[in-house]
Amino acid sequence: MLKNLAAWLDKAAELAKEKEFPADRWLELRLAPDMYPLLRQVQSACDAAKFVAARLADITPPKHEDNEKTFEEIKARIDATMEFLDSVDAAKLEGAADRKLVLPFLPEGKWVRGEDYLAEFALPNFYFHIVTAYDILRHNGVALGKRDFIGSMPIQD
Amino acid sequence: MLKNLAAWLDKAAELAKEKEFPADRWLELRLAPDMYPLLRQVQSACDAAKFVAARLADITPPKHEDNEKTFEEIKARIDATMEFLDSVDAAKLEGAADRKLVLPFLPEGKWVRGEDYLAEFALPNFYFHIVTAYDILRHNGVALGKRDFIGSMPIQD
Numbered sequence: 001m002l003k004n005l006a007a008w009l010d011k012a013a014e015l016a017k018e019k020e021f022p023a024d025r026w027l028e029l030r031l032a033p034d035m036y037p038l039l040r041q042v043q044s045a046c047d048a049a050k051f052v053a054a055r056l057a058d059i060t061p062p063k064h065e066d067n068e069k070t071f072e073e074i075k076a077r078i079d080a081t082m083e084f085l086d087s088v089d090a091a092k093l094e095g096a097a098d099r100k101l102v103l104p105f106l107p108e109g110k111w112v113r114g115e116d117y118l119a120e121f122a123l124p125n126f127y128f129h130i131v132t133a134y135d136i137l138r139h140n141g142v143a144l145g146k147r148d149f150i151g152s153m154p155i156q157d
Numbered sequence: 158m159l160k161n162l163a164a165w166l167d168k169a170a171e172l173a174k175e176k177e178f179p180a181d182r183w184l185e186l187r188l189a190p191d192m193y194p195l196l197r198q199v200q201s202a203c204d205a206a207k208f209v210a211a212r213l214a215d216i217t218p219p220k221h222e223d224n225e226k227t228f229e230e231i232k233a234r235i236d237a238t239m240e241f242l243d244s245v246d247a248a249k250l251e252g253a254a255d256r257k258l259v260l261p262f263l264p265e266g267k268w269v270r271g272e273d274y275l276a277e278f279a280l281p282n283f284y285f286h287i288v289t290a291y292d293i294l295r296h297n298g299v300a301l302g303k304r305d306f307i308g309s310m311p312i313q314d
Binding site (some may be wrong): 001031032033073088100109110111112113116117120121123124125127130131132134135139141143145149150151152153154155156157 | 158160188219257263265267268269270273274277278280281282284285287288289291292293295296298300306307309310311312313314
């Protein structure tokens with residue numbers, strides 16, 4: 001999904017070039033005045049992916065300062081996130097469904113099961129930011145379709 | 158997520174009542190002229206949930222005619238979908254990760270593994286429609302927040 005997101009941003013940059021406006025202006029757009037702009041939707045999607053992998057694998061995630069300002073910087077953030085995800089050893093995820101996770105936003109002494117965290121918080125949270133980024137671009141005229149959203153799945157024969 | 162979606166629609170209906178416009182008008186709204194309106198986003202979210210459960214459990218899903226026109230009818234569709242999901246015997250999902258799925262939109266003779274279908278098609282597809290429904294409501298002034306989106310997860314102590 002992060003790879004797809006990077007491709008949507010490339011299409012937005014192309015449209016900016018064609019219509020001769022600064023591509024960075026995309027990053028300011030929001031669907032409502034009290035929703036995050038595209039920049040923060042992308043940062044949040046990256047963080048959502050990073051934290052779920054790190055928590056389920058019980059490793060320390062890399063820090064990101066959320067100081068991106070340009071299209072190039074936000075694309076580098078996506079790349080850095082994908083690099084981290086690729087670096088996670090799948091063996092570390094064994095038993096993650098039953099792992100006790102203590103999350104910074106839970107009341108003291110409380111925890112959630114890895115499986116519940118994944119299905120009922122991390123996935124909806126990740127997709128919230130990914131789809132809203134897509135919807136911001138689509139609402140503002142980037143020529144994207146469902147296929148750009150979903151990407152491809154491995155097909156067998 | 159479908160339960161959350163029903164609650165967002167209730168908030169939209171309340172706003173319609175408060176501002177004295179017909180609640181069904183929400184169902185026509187789109188984020189772009191070539192995107193589905195809210196009505197079809199909700200129908201598609203229901204179908205996405207129904208088909209993934211049916212395919213992975215290898216059972217025949219109930220048919221829905223997509224003929225809803227009113228707020229009440231679309232809420233009944235969500236209820237019917239949740240009822241179907243609740244009726245699926247979890248034991249039927251055993252081995253679903255490796256099940257060979259032949260999908261109507263694949264070229265003849267091709268198939269996908271259950272696990273690939275779930276992670277790389279069904280989940281993004283479901284969340285696409287769920288989040289876009291949320292974004293349509295949010296963009297048009299329904300007072301929703303991230304907590305309404307995600308709902309709650311089971312917390313332990």
